[in-house]
Structure formats: structure tokens, C-alpha cells
Amino acid sequence: MPPRRLDPRTILVQSLRGAPSLVFGIPVVLAWSRGEGIALGSLLIGMSVLVAIALISAWLRWYTFTYQILPGQIVIARGLIKRTRRSIPAERIQDVSIKQGPLSRVIGIAEVRIETGGGEADEGRLVSVSLPEAHRLREVIRSIRVGGTGAEASSEDGTAEAEALLFQMGMPRLLFSGVFNFSLVWIAGIFGALQYLEQVLGYGWDRWREVVGVAEQAIQSQLNGMVLLSVAGFAVALGVLAGVTRTVLQNFGFTLTYDDARFRYRRGLLTRSEVVVAKRQIQLGLVERGAVSGGLGWSALKVQTLGGGDQVSGRQELAPFARSHELAPIIALAGLPPFDRSHLKAVSGWHILRGLIGMVVLPTAILLVVSLFYPIAALLLVAMPVMLGVALLRRRRHRYGLAATSLQVTRGVLVRREWTVPYGNVQSVTVRRGPFQRLVGIATVRIDTAGGSGINGPRVHDIEDARAEALVRDLIQRVEALRTSTDTDPA
Amino acid sequence: MAFEPVPLQPLERGYLRVLRIRSALGWLIALAVAVAVDVFLHWRTDISPGFVVGAVGLFGVVSIIFLVPRRWRRWGYAFTDRELHVAYGWFTRVYTVVPVSRVQHIDVSQGPIERSANVATLILHTAGTENSLVALSGISRQRAEDIRDVIRSRISDAPW
Known part of the structure; x- marks a missing residue:
């Protein structure tokens, strides 16, 4: 195949995308005109010059960017003065992801990303090709990809049908899941403001009472309550609406399919994306249960992958809102063992005390001091009973254990998380002991994995030194045993 | 421990x-700042000159003589042919x-100061x-190279 260029419409889209940055040029123009304004003619000339520059540079970028599919590799060349030629070997290609933003959907082009295990996200990105070309590319790349089963050969445009459908979200479930997506923080904030308002209003009503008279006291207190209730209702409705909107935009038409050791999910209302997660890229599995939805039996399955994906956290959601029995087959296909609670061990009782100090005592003290200067800060004390509950429950909800092929950790009071880290994906183990932890003889064990950020990682907090020692020893031993016994280690 | x-x-x-020299260099910069502050204070107020410089200098000397060895002692490592253990922090x-x-x-x-003391950093x-690189400073160059060679042979043994 000869080198190809991107779709010519890229020029238009790219220069349109650059248009908002022209706003920064306005002060320059104003400064240049010394505040006297510019004649319409010269303004038009100036604008057309700018537009021309934008178009020409977009055209140059389009003209110099080529991609070429060769036997065994894909070559992407770019740059006018400094030419860059990047070749991606076929065996490193996992699959092809296709993404369409709102504008792209209108004019029928798509962004194609050639997924490789690791590296930068932009590594194999073709900003826009026509949609048929995107599908053709995927077919061609799949056919040259070595390591795929030869039996695949789905040359006709029927890939989606050939794949096994694992999980799908219909509209009712989508809307239902959105209801649980409201932000608790937001609600808390609104209620905090409400309480403040009540004080203000209360003072106002007192004044009114003096003016209007005692007779209407009953009506007023009722009115007050009604105002309060309606504001509260409004806050909840707003939170729910925001949650539903966000969920629908993000997960509209969510479909997860599986074929040839690769998951593929499609989702999105305005920005439609199609993302591929190769099984061997999966570093760990994470099941999340929300505070309310989890209690009703709903959970989300995420996997952490090495490179790729369109989610910032490095975690991909394979099923955003599903029942446990729906998740089980997906987890099995991902090569992860099921989460086995029966083998898990509890952490030290000091975990509660540390939570009490860090989440209740210290914040309360700080808030009290701050509220001496800014009384509004005292409103945040409302959150303290919740924090107290979280602190008291956190030990019960935090357990860990070494299963046959994976480390399993569960943690979290409001949002409950269950991590499954196959031993082959443990990169290093770190034990941290702060001053208080050293004093009482406990330690926190952090397990480092590839591809994810540290927050919400599979950490084991506050276990006794001896147990931490045993955990580290056993864990490392298993990592190494796996290393020497098998030769199909997915690094 | x-x-x-x-x-x-x-x-x-x-x-x-090495740690002492590095610490001393750091304190020298702090001392230079202290001199500037001292001059400024003496110019604007009637604080006697040498007050800030003295405090910073004293702190620096204490740190170099007592605190740096403490920090040094907190480091420890072990290489067991199968894994590297590194411990630090006070x-x-x-x-x-x-x-x-x-x-x-x-x-x-091996930086210039490290070279003069014949120590190296293994990374x-x-x-x-979170721990994409684990650095172990302050082992002899020979030891660092030995560890490197063992690890290298083990990596290239790898079945993939």
C-alpha cells in the first residue's frame, strides 16, 4: 500500500479547532489600533490573513502527515522541516480504537488510534480519517497483526457481529445508574449552605414576626419549613439531574464485546468512542460498589491496563453498572480469578484509631480553630458524624489476602473496592511506617503495579509488623515462583 | 527498626x-541568602549584623555534624540474588x-563527588x-556493577 494521507476534511476540522485560540489575538489587535478601532476594510483583511494562515498551516500539517501499512509494520511520517518517521511493528499492535467527537460525527470522520502495549497515548494516533477508511484500517491491521488466530479472517464488515456480546446497557439501566451518580459532596455542600441560610432567614422571620404580629406565627413557621423542604428537594433534583446527564453523555449505548483475547467497548452520546483492551494488557481488576447502589447489588468493573485507553486514571471501565452475576464471566475472560472473601484477613485494630485521629479528631480541631476566625467553617462540622462512622467502620471493610494466583484487597466504607492483582503484575512492594505506626508496631504495604495512578491503589493499611513482614515475604516469593515456573509471563 | x-x-x-559535602554545599547557598537578609535587616532595622548568618551557620554545622550521619545510618540495603531490598527514612x-x-x-x-569517594548509585x-525507579546510592562502584551484572544475567535469562 502506498503512503496515504488523512482525510482532507481534517484541514477544515483542525483549523476550526484552532479558531478559539484566535481570541488571544484580540488584545494585540486592540493594542495595535491604540483603542481607536480599526476600519472595517483593514479588519476584514486582517481576519482573512489570519484565516489563511490557519488554513495553510493545517494544510501543511495534513500534507506532510502520511501513514503506510507495510508487511509487518505501520509507518507514520510527519513534519515539514524535521521529518519524523515512526514505525510500529505489527507484533506490538494490540488493536485499533476508533473515536468520534460531535463535530467528527456530523461530517463523518473518526480518530483512529493504533493501540500498542504501553508507550505514550499519542503513539499511533491518526487524527481523522473517513469512517469507512477507519473500519478498513482496522481490518487490514488486524489481518497483518501476528499472534492473532488465523481463523479470525473476518474480512467482510461484520466484526461486531462476530464478537461475543458480553455486556450491554439499555436506556432504563443507563438512566437508573445515572441516579446514583449524583455527587454526595455537592448535596452536602448545598445542605451546608442551607443551614447557613436558615440562620439568616430565621433572623429575618423574627423581625417579620414583630412587624406582622404573633397571629401569623404558625403560618410563618410552616412557610419556613416549606421553603426549606423545597430548597432541599431542588438540591437533590439538581444533583440527580447532573448525575443522569453526565452518565448518559458518557455511557450511552455502552456495549462490551470480546473476541480473540481482546475486549472492545463502545460508548458515548456526543463523543462516540470505541476502545480496545487486550487481555494481556490487563494489570489488575477492580470492582467498585457505590454507597447506595452497592447496597442494592450494583457494581462496576474496572481494569487497569498498560498504556492505551481514553480514561485519565489508566483504568478502563468494562462494565459501569452491573449485577455480580453479569460481572463474573467478564472477570473470568479477563483472566482474573474471582474475588474470594473467605480467605481474607483483617488489618490491625489500630486502623480504626488512626482513622479517628486523621479523619475526625484532627479535622475537628482544625475546623474549630478556623471557625474562631471564620464562623462559616463550623458548618463543615456537620460532616463529622459521617466521618466518625467511616472511621469506625473502616477496619471491618478493609481485608487482604493472598489467593492462589493473585493478591486480593478490599477497602472502603462509602465506596467499597475489591482489587485483584495477579502475582505476575506486581512490580515492587513498599512498606511505609510513619511515626505513629512505628510507635504501635504497624505498617502500610503498598503494591506497585504498572499503568495506574497511586490513588485508590491496592494498598494494605495498618497491619502488624510481623504480618507485614510475612505478607511481603510471601508475596515476593509468589511473584518469583511464578517467574521461574511459567514461561508465559505477561509482563 | x-x-x-x-x-x-x-x-x-x-x-x-558525599552526603556531608552535598549538605555543606546546600548550607553554603543558605548562608549566602542569610548574608543578604542580614545586610537588609541591618539596613532597615537596628538588628546587629551577623544574627541571621550566625543562626543559619550554627544550624548548618549541627546538621552536617549530627543530622547527616543520622540520615546516612537510616539507609540500608540487601541484595539476595532474587530481589533488592532498600530501606530509608527517619x-x-x-x-x-x-x-x-x-x-x-x-x-x-557516579557523580563527581561520588567518584572522589568511590561510591556509585544503582538505579x-x-x-x-509509584516506584518506577528505585535508586540506591552510596554503595561501592564494584558492588553496584556486580549487582547490575547479576540482574542483567537474570533478565536476559528470561524466557520471553
Whole structure:
């Protein structure tokens, strides 16, 4: 195949995308005109010059960017003065992801990303090709990809049908899941403001009472309550609406399919994306249960992958809102063992005390001091009973254990998380002991994995030194045993 | 130091000198700032000159003589042919274990001060995110190279 260029419409889209940055040029123009304004003619000339520059540079970028599919590799060349030629070997290609933003959907082009295990996200990105070309590319790349089963050969445009459908979200479930997506923080904030308002209003009503008279006291207190209730209702409705909107935009038409050791999910209302997660890229599995939805039996399955994906956290959601029995087959296909609670061990009782100090005592003290200067800060004390509950429950909800092929950790009071880290994906183990932890003889064990950020990682907090020692020893031993016994280690 | 799954080795004595020189360089910069502050204070108020410089200098001397050796003593490492253990930290103790099989590549580096003390820094890169590189400073160059060679042979033995 000869080198190809991107779709010519890229020029238009790219220069349109650059248009908002022209706003920064306005002060320059104003400064240049010394505040006297510019004649319409010269303004038009100036604008057309700018537009021309934008178009020409977009055209140059389009003209110099080529991609070429060769036997065994894909070559992407770019740059006018400094030419860059990047070749991606076929065996490193996992699959092809296709993404369409709102504008792209209108004019029928798509962004194609050639997924490789690791590296930068932009590594194999073709900003826009026509949609048929995107599908053709995927077919061609799949056919040259070595390591795929030869039996695949789905040359006709029927890939989606050939794949096994694992999980799908219909509209009712989508809307239902959105209801649980409201932000608790937001609600808390609104209620905090409400309480403040009540004080203000209360003072106002007192004044009114003096003016209007005692007779209407009953009506007023009722009115007050009604105002309060309606504001509260409004806050909840707003939170729910925001949650539903966000969920629908993000997960509209969510479909997860599986074929040839690769998951593929499609989702999105305005920005439609199609993302591929190769099984061997999966570093760990994470099941999340929300505070309310989890209690009703709903959970989300995420996997952490090495490179790729369109989610910032490095975690991909394979099923955003599903029942446990729906998740089980997906987890099995991902090569992860099921989460086995029966083998898990509890952490030290000091975990509660540390939570009490860090989440209740210290914040309360700080808030009290701050509220001496800014009384509004005292409103945040409302959150303290919740924090107290979280602190008291956190030990019960935090357990860990070494299963046959994976480390399993569960943690979290409001949002409950269950991590499954196959031993082959443990990169290093770190034990941290702060001053208080050293004093009482406990330690926190952090397990480092590839591809994810540290927050919400599979950490084991506050276990006794001896147990931490045993955990580290056993864990490392298993990592190494796996290393020497098998030769199909997915690094 | 209650947490010690394997017996740890201290760092080279020579590294203490490296740490002291580095610390001294840092304090020299602080001292230069202190001189400027001193001059400024003396110019604007009637604080006698040498007040800030004296405090900073005293702190620096105390730090170089007493605190740096303390920090040095907190470091420990062990290489067991299968994993590297590194421990450090005074306020928060940190103990990291890197299985050799997880190492992506290895660097041995030696700065000018380190070279004069004949110590080197061994840096292990893993695919992880939080600990993508684990650095062990203050071991002899020979030791660093030995560890590197063992790890390298183990990585190239790898069945893939």
C-alpha cells in the first residue's frame, strides 16, 4: 500500500479547532489600533490573513502527515522541516480504537488510534480519517497483526457481529445508574449552605414576626419549613439531574464485546468512542460498589491496563453498572480469578484509631480553630458524624489476602473496592511506617503495579509488623515462583 | 527498626562524606541568602549584623555534624540474588522490595563527588507507576556493577 494521507476534511476540522485560540489575538489587535478601532476594510483583511494562515498551516500539517501499512509494520511520517518517521511493528499492535467527537460525527470522520502495549497515548494516533477508511484500517491491521488466530479472517464488515456480546446497557439501566451518580459532596455542600441560610432567614422571620404580629406565627413557621423542604428537594433534583446527564453523555449505548483475547467497548452520546483492551494488557481488576447502589447489588468493573485507553486514571471501565452475576464471566475472560472473601484477613485494630485521629479528631480541631476566625467553617462540622462512622467502620471493610494466583484487597466504607492483582503484575512492594505506626508496631504495604495512578491503589493499611513482614515475604516469593515456573509471563 | 525481613547492610562509609559535602554545599547557598537578609535587616532595622548568618551557620554545622550521619545510618540495603531490598527514612520509614524479575533496565551512575569517594548509585527501573525507579546510592562502584551484572544475567535469562 502506498503512503496515504488523512482525510482532507481534517484541514477544515483542525483549523476550526484552532479558531478559539484566535481570541488571544484580540488584545494585540486592540493594542495595535491604540483603542481607536480599526476600519472595517483593514479588519476584514486582517481576519482573512489570519484565516489563511490557519488554513495553510493545517494544510501543511495534513500534507506532510502520511501513514503506510507495510508487511509487518505501520509507518507514520510527519513534519515539514524535521521529518519524523515512526514505525510500529505489527507484533506490538494490540488493536485499533476508533473515536468520534460531535463535530467528527456530523461530517463523518473518526480518530483512529493504533493501540500498542504501553508507550505514550499519542503513539499511533491518526487524527481523522473517513469512517469507512477507519473500519478498513482496522481490518487490514488486524489481518497483518501476528499472534492473532488465523481463523479470525473476518474480512467482510461484520466484526461486531462476530464478537461475543458480553455486556450491554439499555436506556432504563443507563438512566437508573445515572441516579446514583449524583455527587454526595455537592448535596452536602448545598445542605451546608442551607443551614447557613436558615440562620439568616430565621433572623429575618423574627423581625417579620414583630412587624406582622404573633397571629401569623404558625403560618410563618410552616412557610419556613416549606421553603426549606423545597430548597432541599431542588438540591437533590439538581444533583440527580447532573448525575443522569453526565452518565448518559458518557455511557450511552455502552456495549462490551470480546473476541480473540481482546475486549472492545463502545460508548458515548456526543463523543462516540470505541476502545480496545487486550487481555494481556490487563494489570489488575477492580470492582467498585457505590454507597447506595452497592447496597442494592450494583457494581462496576474496572481494569487497569498498560498504556492505551481514553480514561485519565489508566483504568478502563468494562462494565459501569452491573449485577455480580453479569460481572463474573467478564472477570473470568479477563483472566482474573474471582474475588474470594473467605480467605481474607483483617488489618490491625489500630486502623480504626488512626482513622479517628486523621479523619475526625484532627479535622475537628482544625475546623474549630478556623471557625474562631471564620464562623462559616463550623458548618463543615456537620460532616463529622459521617466521618466518625467511616472511621469506625473502616477496619471491618478493609481485608487482604493472598489467593492462589493473585493478591486480593478490599477497602472502603462509602465506596467499597475489591482489587485483584495477579502475582505476575506486581512490580515492587513498599512498606511505609510513619511515626505513629512505628510507635504501635504497624505498617502500610503498598503494591506497585504498572499503568495506574497511586490513588485508590491496592494498598494494605495498618497491619502488624510481623504480618507485614510475612505478607511481603510471601508475596515476593509468589511473584518469583511464578517467574521461574511459567514461561508465559505477561509482563 | 522493627521491620527487617532480611538483615540489611549499611551504606559505604565514603558515602557519608558525599552526603556531608552535598549538605555543606546546600548550607553554603543558605548562608549566602542569610548574608543578604542580614545586610537588609541591618539596613532597615537596628538588628546587629551577623544574627541571621550566625543562626543559619550554627544550624548548618549541627546538621552536617549530627543530622547527616543520622540520615546516612537510616539507609540500608540487601541484595539476595532474587530481589533488592532498600530501606530509608527517619520520620517515615520506607522499605522497598524489588524482585529482580521485575526490573526493566538498570543504570549505574557516579557523580563527581561520588567518584572522589568511590561510591556509585544503582538505579532500577520497573514498569510500576509509584516506584518506577528505585535508586540506591552510596554503595561501592564494584558492588553496584556486580549487582547490575547479576540482574542483567537474570533478565536476559528470561524466557520471553
